[in-house]
Amino acid sequence: RQHGLAHDVLTGLLAVVVASPCTAPFMGVAIAGALAGPPLTGLVVFAALGVGLAAPYVLLAFSPALASHLPRPGAWMDYLRQFLAFPLLGTCVWLLWVATVEGGATTVLLLCSGMVCLAFAAWVYGIAQKRQRHMGHSRSCTALYGVALLGLLGAMALLPALQQQAAQQPGTATALPNGTEAFSQKRLDALHAASKPVFVDMTAAWCITCLVNERVALNTDATKAAMTRYGVTVLRGDWTRRDPAITAFLHAHGRDGVPFYLFVPAQGDAVVLPQILTQGLVLRTITPKP
Incomplete structure (x- = not known):
């Protein structure tokens, strides 16, 4: 004030x-x-x-x-505020999918239960605020605030179970496309020793940039055909659960997160690609130089 x-x-x-x-x-x-x-x-x-x-x-x-x-203040502000909730709800759906990938169906049950508890707490809290605004503070308002607090605590009580459930599930970001192998440093070294070109793709289920790059640049018919034509082996690393081996690989190349793309040609130095890919950039990178 x-x-x-x-x-x-x-x-x-x-x-x-x-x-x-x-x-x-x-x-x-x-x-x-x-x-x-x-x-x-x-x-x-x-x-x-x-x-x-x-x-x-x-x-x-x-x-x-x-x-x-x-625009002048008015009722449109309430509608805009309500409309902007839908992108956040979409984000919740996306994060729920990521949690499903990481922890399985039980994780979805726990998360949805927690969301119901939070929604209940918010609803009761709103009722308490309205009663206090119109009737002043009273015992009923205090009781409602207490019920809202119980709903919040109920949601928080599910966090240890969520953590335990996630630790029990192996979880993978996505199924590997045909012609793509799971990343390992040993496999990368073996391919490089055999003078075979390798394209390393480090991704995660929660990485929107990774998913877009896969759709527009990596998993296209033209890119797949070029990978096959030039004998490029694609090694995809799943960092959805912060795999320690992938973390070490990222740190070795000066990165702290995904996406990360590395092309190791049969001969010559490795090439680090930018985080935003295009199909043309990938094709130019993997095409053997004369």
């Missing part, structure tokens, strides 16, 4: 804290690049993210007249 520089800074900080988790599926490449590069590069990347978050406020601060072109 106060104003001033400190208030404005803390308000901006709160906006970043609230908004940033929603950008996680889209910021993976930028954050991975920031962490994998030198410190200065990381600072520049995170500074650019901060500038992007602050840009609307900065523009309005330097040109208040722009505010007159913004």
